[in-house]
């Protein structure tokens with residue numbers, strides 16, 4: 651991982667969450683999928699969502715939103731790094747943070763990536779995510795959503811406390 655001095659904190663302010671949603675809505679893949687600011691706001695601030703912002707030199711550089719509710723416990727719903735900050739390790743820092751947060755409670759990290767999002771697919775592959783499923787024509791016709799998973803092992807016998815102490 652690159653040491654950029656990325657600081658990551660929970661984002662609770664509705665104003666900041668709205669600003670973050672606006673940035674997503676103006677960017678692919680959300681723009682191409684037709685997900686507007688309201689839809690993006692639901693993704694970052696809906697029930698059960700935890701959103702964390704990354705700051706570089708005091709500037710908000712991106713955010714990650716995850717949930718530990720639902721069938722796919724440990725689901726990263728949003729990964730976003732502002733265009734000016736991409737390719738510098740901010741995304742890697744955000745996802746490492748999200749993985750640590752999820753693995754405290756559950757052994758699986760899930761996320762979806764659009765079939766057309768080649769850069770993000772390469773990014774997740776490099777970080778050890780593997781395809782676990784495919785939702786054809788899921789949001790818009792002609793674009794599939796790939797379900798990816800990274801796992802620390804099966805649910806049974808999983809002990810986050812042991813992982814924390816490095817004895818897994």
Ligand SMILES: CC(C)(COP(=O)(O)OP(=O)(O)OC[C@H]1O[C@@H](n2cnc3c(N)ncnc32)[C@H](O)[C@@H]1OP(=O)(O)O)[C@@H](O)C(=O)NCCC(=O)NCCS
Nearest residue numbers: 652729730731736737738739740741742762763770772773
């Ligand atoms: C996908 C995304 C989150 C990745 O974030 P990022 O901050 O650009 O990611 P990183 O900088 O950690 O890694 C990206 C690349 O930069 C390279 N990189 C990382 N740190 C670097 C550094 N300090 N110097 C040079 N290159 C670096 C990595 O090797 C990586 O290469 P890869 O494309 O082969 O994987 C970001 O590009 C993004 O928000 N895209 C738009 C929204 C999106 O697609 N989100 C995902 C939806 S599923």
